[in-house]
Amino acid sequence: MSEYPAPSVDEERFRMNMRLLREKRGWSQGEMSRRLIEAGWNIFHQTTVSRIESGERPIKLGEARAVAAILDVPLEKMLTLPEDARIAEELESARTRVQKNYDNIVAHTDILEHELYKLRNLLGSARVQVPASERPSVQDLVDNAEHALKMSAEGAVAKGKEQFRQFIKGDDQAQDILQEFGSFDAYHEALDVTSPDELLDEPPRMNPATGAPDPGNYF
Incomplete structure (x- = not known):
């Protein structure tokens, strides 16, 4: 069995990542088309972007490299889950x-x-x-x-840390972490073997945009 996924899997991952990364940057399909055309890819009209993302049109290797470059990510990243x-x-x-x-x-x-x-x-x-x-x-x-x-610079850093501590006091999840683990360092070490929601014995906060757990909620 090949260690590489089937071509159709790569293509599906590329399309999904293309759409997700485009939307994360706040670009419409028309905006992405404009950027690709400015980069010299005159074939990338808005309808072309739409057809690639929907799977109606396959994407060639050179086009894939151009899309990855416009999104400012390595091409191999476009082929990950x-x-x-x-x-x-x-x-x-x-x-x-x-x-x-x-x-x-x-x-x-x-x-x-x-x-x-x-x-x-x-x-x-x-x-x-x-x-x-x-x-x-x-x-x-x-x-x-x-x-x-x-x-002094040391005083400024200390003041900034104190302001952060005051912020943490008002964050319920941060307080749960400190109460259970004693410190964020201990929590981070535990994360190496356990998922955040299992550590806190509660369901993770969900990202409404993706429907997935939001790692930004964990320290």
């Missing part, structure tokens, strides 16, 4: 957002440290040039600057 493809895309999308926010923190930390450095130097000069006893009105500005120097 739609549920697997959806989970893979959501994971990659979440990972990308985490990386982007991490990079933003790094960049803004660098900016913050530079601004603190400049403020520290300006404050030193102000203390020398404008003694508080001579210009009391400036003292408020000096006090504000000294307060600002107490700010």
